[in-house]
Amino acid sequence: MELRSTPAIILDCDPGHDDAIAIMLAAQFTRLVGITTVSGNAPLELTTRNALIVTQLLGIETPVHQGAAHPLAAPALHAAIVHGESGLEGPVLPPLVRKPASRDAVAFICDTTRHETDIWLVAIGPLTNIAHAVEKDPDLVNRIAGISIMGGSTHVGNVSPVAEFNVWADPEAADVVFRSGATIRMCGLNLTHQLMTDDAIVARLRDRSDAVAGGVVAPFVAALLDYLHGRMAELRGERRAALHDPCAVLAVTHPQIFSFGDRHVQVELDGELTRGMTVVDERSAKDAPAPNVEVAYEIDPAVAMELVLSSIHEH
Ligand code: RIB
Ligand code: CA
Numbered sequence: 001m002e003l004r005s006t007p008a009i010i011l012d013c014d015p016g017h018d019d020a021i022a023i024m025l026a027a028q029f030t031r032l033v034g035i036t037t038v039s040g041n042a043p044l045e046l047t048t049r050n051a052l053i054v055t056q057l058l059g060i061e062t063p064v065h066q067g068a069a070h071p072l073a074a075p076a077l078h079a080a081i082v083h084g085e086s087g088l089e090g091p092v093l094p095p096l097v098r099k100p101a102s103r104d105a106v107a108f109i110c111d112t113t114r115h116e117t118d119i120w121l122v123a124i125g126p127l128t129n130i131a132h133a134v135e136k137d138p139d140l141v142n143r144i145a146g147i148s149i150m151g152g153s154t155h156v157g158n159v160s161p162v163a164e165f166n167v168w169a170d171p172e173a174a175d176v177v178f179r180s181g182a183t184i185r186m187c188g189l190n191l192t193h194q195l196m197t198d199d200a201i202v203a204r205l206r207d208r209s210d211a212v213a214g215g216v217v218a219p220f221v222a223a224l225l226d227y228l229h230g231r232m233a234e235l236r237g238e239r240r241a242a243l244h245d246p247c248a249v250l251a252v253t254h255p256q257i258f259s260f261g262d263r264h265v266q267v268e269l270d271g272e273l274t275r276g277m278t279v280v281d282e283r284s285a286k287d288a289p290a291p292n293v294e295v296a297y298e299i300d301p302a303v304a305m306e307l308v309l310s311s312i313h314e315h
Contacts, residue, residue, distance in 0.1 A: 007120050007145070007252050008033050010109060012067070013245070014040025014125030015050035016083055017090070017224045021308060022124050022245035023054045024217070027062070028311035029253040033112060033119060035064045036105035040125035040169055041079045042087030044069040047125070050088045052098040057220055058315040064098070067105030067129035071170035079165060082231055090227030091220045109133040113143045120252045123177075124150040124245035126166050131173035134180045146183030150248035152265070152278030153188035154295060160276065164189050167267060168276030175267040178278075184293045186265065187247040188278065191258075191296040195243045195304050202226050205312065221312050246308050251296055254307060259298040262291035
């Protein structure tokens, strides 16, 4: 699958097992200008440490800028039940050598997009940093190529019947972003559940013939997925996991393997049962308000999985 052009991105993340794989995918298929971290799957200190560890494991020098330690209004909530207390449970984590480039992710996002236009912001954690950046510098939305989000859903939730974790963890931030006027691509759970890993993928990573002798990246990801499949077996009854965050990277690097629909999307902030829900208006054009989001509906999972696996190697 030919890459049409190499997009420049800033990856905002909360590693997190699938975030770690998304970093590898971004390193392979984008010009990864920088990584910003946010509280989400784990507290900020751990998501920042985990992002540094993954870049160190890959041997890449991408700067990591630490961001928000808590949501705009909601309490800081985490997902240790899925990702473990460390946020990257499974593999033995190497000693950390790298340090954050700054503790001001928002300044990095605003300054970088002022000096270079057409950067994609790829947001795969709660949208707190992106919302802060948009509120600090509203013109940002005119300078960037767009915001590719792993978040929300057209119907099914995960942390509640209707809410997906990244939006649910900071719905006020998601509301700011969806109202911002930016070009937005949304890979919700309706999409990401089409890209599933299982133990056959773990076996491929462990047995791959192209592994560099003594290579560490493929075994690291195999251990991440082995742990994640175990958690999914406990929580959902099967040893399979959705590769949520890589979808938001692929929506920028390989949009041709997706189908999108332009929809009006709002975030529910007040509903007792529905707070954090992305309300996707699928009525006909004459009834629905003007679209503000390119909602991803389909992905080619076979092509997507091969692209993901091709990015899991020593860099
Ligand atoms: O709901 C899935 C999202 O929540 C993914 O970004 C995963 O990393 C977690 O943050
Ligand atoms: Ca994430």
